[in-house]
Amino acid sequence: xxxxxRSELRRTAPSDTTPARSFLMIPPYRSAAxxxxxxxxxDAIVLDLYEGWASQSPGAARAAAVEALLxxxxxxxxxxxxxxxxxxxxxxxxxxxxxxxxxxxxxPETSSAAELDALAEASDGTPLMPVIECAAGVAALGRIVSHxxxxxxGHSGARLALLDAAGRRVLGCGPGARRRAMLAVVLAxxxxxxxxxxxxxxxxxxxxxxxxxxxxxAAELGFTGQCVGSxxxxxxxxxxxxxxxxxxxx
Numbered sequence: 001x002x003x004x005x006r007s008e009l010r011r012t013a014p015s016d017t018t019p020a021r022s023f024l025m026i027p028p029y030r031s032a033a034x035x036x037x038x039x040x041x042x043d044a045i046v047l048d049l050y051e052g053w054a055s056q057s058p059g060a061a062r063a064a065a066v067e068a069l070l071x072x073x074x075x076x077x078x079x080x081x082x083x084x085x086x087x088x089x090x091x092x093x094x095x096x097x098x099x100x101x102x103x104x105x106x107x108p109e110t111s112s113a114a115e116l117d118a119l120a121e122a123s124d125g126t127p128l129m130p131v132i133e134c135a136a137g138v139a140a141l142g143r144i145v146s147h148x149x150x151x152x153x154g155h156s157g158a159r160l161a162l163l164d165a166a167g168r169r170v171l172g173c174g175p176g177a178r179r180r181a182m183l184a185v186v187l188a189x190x191x192x193x194x195x196x197x198x199x200x201x202x203x204x205x206x207x208x209x210x211x212x213x214x215x216x217x218a219a220e221l222g223f224t225g226q227c228v229g230s231x232x233x234x235x236x237x238x239x240x241x242x243x244x245x246x247x248x249x250x
Contacts, residue, residue, distance in 0.1 A: 019152065019195035020044035020078050022237050023227040025203060028054055028065035028081070042234055044078035046227065049094055050085075050108055051203030058090040062097045069101045080129070082106040082201070086115025095123035104129055106154060106201060111136035113143040120149040127151040131201045132185050145188040152194055154201035155185045155223070179221070186222035196224030205229035212236050 020043030026032040028047040047065045048054060054061035065081055081102045083094035087109075095105060105123060107116065110130035119128060130137070130144050131154035137144065145153060157178040185197045199218035205211060205228060212233070215226040219240060226237055 019224065021225050021241050022234055023080065023198060023201070023225060024231060024234070025082070025205065025227055025229050027052060028061050028068055030064070030068040030070070032068070041077045042228070042231070044080055044103070046106060047079065047081045048203055050082050058084065058093070062094055066097060066101065078103040080104045080106055082108060085109040086119055087111070092118055092122045095119045095126070099123040099126050102126065104151060106131060108202070109134055109137070110144055112140050113147050116144065116147045116149060120147070125149060129154050129198065129201070131156055132181065133157065133202070138181050138184060141184055141188045145192050145194070150194070153185050153189050153197040155182055155197050156200055156202040157181065182218065182221050182223070190222070196222050198225035198227060199223040201227045212240065215240055
């Protein structure tokens with residue numbers, strides 16, 4: 001089944017490869033993707049296979065995501081999938097199922113380049129966006145960003161207060177620690193010639209002034225993308241980032 005879908009999708013997928021600035025997180029349902037108005041679509045939609053309902057039924061989430069990717073596509077945005085963290089066995093199954101069907105895979109809670117090795121093999125080289133959101137990920141940032149399958153970095157500060165993968169230390173969650181982690185992600189991206197990173201790549205995103213204030217602060221540091229949970233935030237993001245080449249242009 002997956003091979004047939006991949007063959008058909010490659011004939012209908014968008015050709016625009018401009019780095020996306022707006023990422024809209026949606027459930028992995030066909031209906032959620034079809035409800036998007038093409039006139040107000042984000043640069044990229046993200047099928048979230050990790051949180052919410054998908055977290056309880058990984059196999060069902062994979063099947064729903066594949067169905068959502070069947071042509072014809074009503075929305076011409078880039079399509080990414082947020083799979084489970086690379087240290088979970090289900091992540092490899094996600095990568096295998098979605099290989100060739102999406103523009104890239106978002107890997108939450110990335111803490112090592114070894115996790116990316118396994119996912120790159122399973123997904124047949126599908127582009128990866130590791131999300132740096134824990135102390136171990138910050139510590140391994142140099143090896144993560146130089147991985148050959150990585151095309152962009154994501155960041156979320158929601159987990160920076162937790163222990164690292166070995167449970168040995170806490171990075172801290174104060175404004176200073178989060179700002180240092182964000183700067184590290186920006187500088188690592190620049191050192192490898194990657195586009196600016198994407199801010200707030202996580203589920204359960206807030207709406208309104210708090211999100212936009214965070215996006216503005218991230219943009220000042222060098223982030224060039226933002227994840228949102230509601231299409232209503234997209235016009236404000238366009239004003240924040242300005243007229244840009246590609247589908248994000250006003």
